[in-house]
Amino acid sequence: MAGGGNAIRGSRVGAGPMGEAERGEAAARQAITYFCSHGHRSVVTFSIEATAPEQWDCPKCGLPASMDSANPPPAPRIEPYKTHLAYVKERRSDAEAADILDEALSLLRSRRKSGDIIF
Template sequence: MAGGNAIRGSRVGAGPMGEAERGEVAARVFVSYYCANNHETRPSFAEEPGLVIPEFWDCPRCGFPAGQDKDNPPQPPKVEPYKTHLAYVKERRSDTDGAAILDEALGSLRDRGLIK
């Protein structure tokens, strides 16, 4: 157990409580942001000259972008599914091109005697 001189309920390095000891709190500006899921976020910004409030803010609940217009929030970004190598090849080539390339490759393998 600790020595008998410790004050109960305090910790080492604890300072006095109260705003007078910590200094003045900066004036704050609260801005409401709304996401597509109707979540409201109200971050605060220190009010100072030249303050630039961001147009968009990430919603901490769903991660979607949030804007200041409650009736018209920004739409969530479109998520593209993972594409395989074959899907990218099919975007560049038509089925007839693919069949021609396959026939050429099979002909080359037949000429070398690797397949019958």
């Protein structure tokens, strides 16, 4: 047997259907251009029947993009990460925190005096 026995005869790599007759007709399309605040230009193709969205995420940088090249949407403001302690400090004043701490410590001390095992 010649070759490796693995060859597919009568075809080539990447061969696919040969024309629209086998695939059907292509749908009518519209190309919409979007612009982001970094100056990237993205062309997105939609069906003629589809309503193009006002904004589209830029595939290059991820910022929102619009069809208005003169006024692209601004980058969204990203809030910095807050720790649990930061949220607690928003809800309680320093005086309230001191009162809660004093109350917890007095409860802990009274339980220790009574012989409770506290870890």
